[in-house]
Amino acid sequence: MKKFSMSTWLLFLLPSIIGIFLFMIPFKIAGEWKIPVAILANMVAGVVEPIMPWTVTIVMILAALGSIIYQFKKDSDPATETFFEKLFQVNWFWTITRVVGAVFAVMVVANIGPEAVRSGDTGGMLLSPTGLLSFLFTIFLFAGLLLPLLLNFGLLEFFGTMMVKIMRPLFKLPGRSSIDALASWIGDGTIGVLLTSKQYEEGFYTKKEAAIIGTTFSVVSITFSIVVIEQLGLGSYFLPFYATVLGAGIALAFIMPRIYPLSRKADEYIDGRPYDKNAETLPEGYNVVTHGLENALTTADKNRSVSKFFSDGLKNVLDMWMGVAPVVMAFGTIALMLATYTDVFVWLGKPFEPLLMVLGIPEASQAAQTMVVGFADMFLPAILGEQMIESEMTRFVIAATSVTQLIYMSEVGGLLLGSKIPVNFFDLVVIFVLRTVISLPIIAVVAHLLF
Numbered sequence: 065m066k067k068f069s070m071s072t073w074l075l076f077l078l079p080s081i082i083g084i085f086l087f088m089i090p091f092k093i094a095g096e097w098k099i100p101v102a103i104l105a106n107m108v109a110g111v112v113e114p115i116m117p118w119t120v121t122i123v124m125i126l127a128a129l130g131s132i133i134y135q136f137k138k139d140s141d142p143a144t145e146t147f148f149e150k151l152f153q154v155n156w157f158w159t160i161t162r163v164v165g166a167v168f169a170v171m172v173v174a175n176i177g178p179e180a181v182r183s184g185d186t187g188g189m190l191l192s193p194t195g196l197l198s199f200l201f202t203i204f205l206f207a208g209l210l211l212p213l214l215l216n217f218g219l220l221e222f223f224g225t226m227m228v229k230i231m232r233p234l235f236k237l238p239g240r241s242s243i244d245a246l247a248s249w250i251g252d253g254t255i256g257v258l259l260t261s262k263q264y265e266e267g268f269y270t271k272k273e274a275a276i277i278g279t280t281f282s283v284v285s286i287t288f289s290i291v292v293i294e295q296l297g298l299g300s301y302f303l304p305f306y307a308t309v310l311g312a313g314i315a316l317a318f319i320m321p322r323i324y325p326l327s328r329k330a331d332e333y334i335d336g337r338p339y340d341k342n343a344e345t346l347p348e349g350y351n352v353v354t355h356g357l358e359n360a361l362t363t364a365d366k367n368r369s370v371s372k373f374f375s376d377g378l379k380n381v382l383d384m385w386m387g388v389a390p391v392v393m394a395f396g397t398i399a400l401m402l403a404t405y406t407d408v409f410v411w412l413g414k415p416f417e418p419l420l421m422v423l424g425i426p427e428a429s430q431a432a433q434t435m436v437v438g439f440a441d442m443f444l445p446a447i448l449g450e451q452m453i454e455s456e457m458t459r460f461v462i463a464a465t466s467v468t469q470l471i472y473m474s475e476v477g478g479l480l481l482g483s484k485i486p487v488n489f490f491d492l493v494v495i496f497v498l499r500t501v502i503s504l505p506i507i508a509v510v511a512h513l514l515f
Contacts, residue, residue: 200389
């Protein structure tokens with residue numbers, strides 16, 4: 065193993081330990097277990113509550129205007145595109161989504177337009193001073209700024225190398241795919257999809273591996289999971305909730321690659337080469353620990369710039385604010401309007417009602433409606449559940465299921481379809497339904513033990 069200076073070791077260890085503390089170590093505050101990032105977000109949220117609806121609206125307007133402007137700009141080379149090009153240069157579907165989100169937000173804060181949009185049961189609930197979007201903004205602020213502690217200083221590289229002996233036999237994947245999963249888990253599912261797509265295009269993953277990683281390991285981040293459980297009023301259950309999500313996620317990761325449609329994907333690289341069995345051999349004289357440490361320390365040594373740390377953090381914040389807030393406002397308001405004024409979700413959710421009843425879940429009829437809506441956006445089950453469901457057990461099931469469903473079109477699903485990863489819309493529908501049906505019994509067992 066190469067020799068590294070003491071400063072490089074400290075650069076790997078200190079930020080990684082601080083990052084683990086901030087994102088993964090819960091504390092009991094006022095009777096509820098919360099991780100430090102969520103505690104900081106709640107403290108700030110209480111101070112800035114009065115100005116949040118207008119602040120969120122202004123950011124959504126900027127996201128919409130920027131996306132419209134960049135629609136008429138020639139697409140840049142991915143290798144040289146600027147941060148603002150990445151932020152605003154989205155396709156027409158997401159541009160329209162951002163515009164719709166901004167229009168809905170203006171209607172709510174200015175109290176104009178149809179009552180169905182700005183009602184306290186629809187858009188008004190999402191954009192109230194204590195609503196979901198206000199909390200999203202504060203949690204994204206701290207999570208985004210502090211995320212480089214986990215991403216930039218070698219923690220992912222260390223764990224990725226260590227996982228080689230586990231990923232292949234259990235999940236039919238190369239060890240490096242654990243980095244994609246960790247990046248998703250700690251950062252955002254979209255990060256995992258982008259990492260996977262990039263490595264697939266560069267010839268590191270086969271078509272089957274890319275499809276498995278993109279639909280199974282682009283997991284919902286800690287940040288989003290906090291938002292979901294808080295939205296349903298179960299913040300004190302975060303630890304058992306997230307443990308349930310991880311347990312169900314691992315079971316799904318074991319099962320899904322072995323069944324249709326993922327099992328049918330070709331085991332060849334993007335250029336047609338067959339799978340290379342020798343792609344993961346360790347260099348001579350190394351074991352997984354020494355090789356992992358060397359990778360981690362090399363990464364840490366490249367990230368000595370303080371300005372880059374804050375620059376990366378700020379970019380994360382803007383990416384989350386402008387990418388997620390308009391989508392939640394647009395899809396969330398439409399879904400709440402459909403739930404409040406129509407029976408669409410009642411009929412779509414009917415097939416899940418007998419399964420929920422067999423599993424002994426209270427308010428099965430109402431809960432069934434939330435099982436389908438997650439395909440549009442991961443937050444929608446939590447938004448509808450908070451509105452319709454009284455039972456804490458049922459809210460817990462809704463929260464855990466919505467996070468393990470994974471394939472939601474507002475983010476991960478849309479990104480997968482827009483990438484070169486070999487999955488189509490039908491694949492995503494089948495995977496979404498299978499993940500829901502397989503994870504529900506696991507989650508229901510835990511819910512019965514807890515409540």
